[in-house]
Amino acid sequence: MLDESLLDSPEGLAEADHRALLRGTAEAGARVRTAARHAAEAGVGDLKPDGRPRAVLIAGPGAAATQTADLLGTLAGAGSPVTRLAPTGVAPAAGALRWELPGWTGSVDLLLIATPDGTEPGLSLLTEQAYRRGLTVVAVAPAGTPLAESVSGSRGLFVPMAATAPYDHDEPLAASAPGVLWALLTPLLALLDRTGLLTAPPDALEKVADRLDAVAERCGPAVATYSNVAKTLAAELADALPVVWTEGVSAGPAGRRFAAALAELSGTPAVVAELPEALAAHSALLAGPLAARADPDDFFRDRVEEAPALHARVVLLRDRPLGGLTAAPAARELALTHDTPVSELEPEEGGELETLAELIAVTDFAAVYLALASAPR
Missing domain, CATH: 3.40.50.10490 (Glucose-6-phosphate isomerase like protein; domain 1)
Incomplete structure (x- = not known):
């Protein structure tokens, strides 16, 4: 928890x-x-x-x-x-x-x-x-x-x-x-x-x-959760299976690193794929027992003593695609069709190295916050 x-x-x-x-x-x-x-x-x-x-x-x-x-x-x-x-x-x-x-x-x-x-x-x-x-x-x-x-x-x-x-x-x-x-x-x-x-x-x-310094100022531990995108993402991923979808050249390796960091630092499993292939690769996952609306047994049972059910949450990491072509609208529609919430991260404008650094830095902060706040004490 x-x-x-x-x-x-x-x-x-x-x-x-x-x-x-x-x-x-x-x-x-x-x-x-x-x-x-x-x-x-x-x-x-x-x-x-x-x-x-x-x-x-x-x-x-x-x-x-x-x-x-x-x-x-x-x-x-x-x-x-x-x-x-x-x-x-x-x-x-x-x-x-x-x-x-x-x-x-x-x-x-x-x-x-x-x-x-x-x-x-x-x-x-x-x-x-x-x-x-x-x-x-x-x-x-x-x-x-x-x-x-x-x-x-x-x-x-x-x-x-x-x-x-x-x-x-x-x-x-x-x-x-x-x-x-x-x-x-x-x-x-x-x-x-x-x-x-x-x-x-x-x-x-x-x-x-x-750019890394700028992210540290926005996502550091002294910045409150309501205005801290990394803390917000960590809270959103609590008790969720992160389904990381990436779009753009820089976003791909950033998403794969995010999945690896989640697994190693907090023990959180995650799946990752690039758009638009992710839509076909993960559509069955969102429609299965991990879907947000998948809830067995009756609505009126006592859930107080139960551990929260694990549901998928899409994390959309986007770099600005060349030519303006994007699969993001289709990704949002697929997720919402299955009542799956979506978290989105998009870097500010800049060179390829800068946008890559920003995506890595924000997701690094999120992985660390999730690890620290969910660790047993």
């Missing part, structure tokens, strides 16, 4: 936030600036590539690397050579993940390693394998880790990861924590800008940081 009174208590939220999630979310803009500075100090801005790499492979553990690859691939466009390199197995002795390069990779390819840990032996072995194959290796990870030494020893480029733990805490840092994403993503955006795969010059990254 969601404790809505906690949402309007900044002190209570701070006390419940054992993993420093709110502070990490609020400081996302600062993380972008720090990560951009680390990338510049590592020499990313001075690189002069011979041309676009044939393929960009991204390796790393868990949700952090998956979301980074998803975002970079989306920003690079339909002809993107960006591919997530999934683990191939687990080493029997140590229980560590293993990665293997595809057999076709060579000197015209680029390997990016993104990890908030840096102690994974499988990634160090992957670095050595890439060196033998002639791949260029760039890694973002905490400084002083075995991976940092391996990359530097293999003549790769290592970028120290911006700190993501604002203060000491006992619980492990979540892979979906906002600080992790921006600390890993920002240096790689700067790097791929130099290769010509996407556009993310220093001034664009500064605008991203500014």
Whole structure:
């Protein structure tokens, strides 16, 4: 059950936030600036590539690397050579993940390693394998880790990861924590800008940081629920199954990250799909037992001792579609036909990176508020 009174208590939220999630979310803009500075100090801005790499492979553990690859691939466009390199197995002795390069990779390819840990032996072995194959290796990870030494020893480029733990805490840092994403993503955006795969010059990254700061002002813990879109969304998703529908290039990866953050931070399952395909993919879901009007047994039974029934709620994340074509009216009509409520988020105007950052920031705040207000105490 969601404790809505906690949402309007900044002190209570701070006390419940054992993993420093709110502070990490609020400081996302600062993380972008720090990560951009680390990338510049590592020499990313001075690189002069011979041309676009044939393929960009991204390796790393868990949700952090998956979301980074998803975002970079989306920003690079339909002809993107960006591919997530999934683990191939687990080493029997140590229980560590293993990665293997595809057999076709060579000197015209680029390997990016993104990890908030840096102690994974499988990634160090992957670095050595890439060196033998002639791949260029760039890694973002905490400084002083075995991976940092391996990359530097293999003549790769290592970028120290911006700190993501604002203060000491006992619980492990979540892979979906906002600080992790921006600390890993920002240096790689700067790097791929130099290769010509996407556009993310220093001034664009500064605008991203500014947009994240603006969202933190609108959605921070001191802002009351009635005027705080993130707190409102968290309250609306209490005891609901979020059905996340996205429209627009930027909204797709933001919706997938939102679903992952809900699952990891608050244990809330969610389904996600892009419009217009979502209308066919989820129409049966909205018409089934999760529909708001689906309520078995008679109306007059005593519900006081019952747990609230789980019903679907559509969350519509929209970027401004090109050409003005939109499936949003059809999405609203489908949801309302099945008495399913709809929550909508649409960013303010700006560049692609800015609108993406705003959607991610608002949904990050919502996921954190839901996690804190629904956690047992």
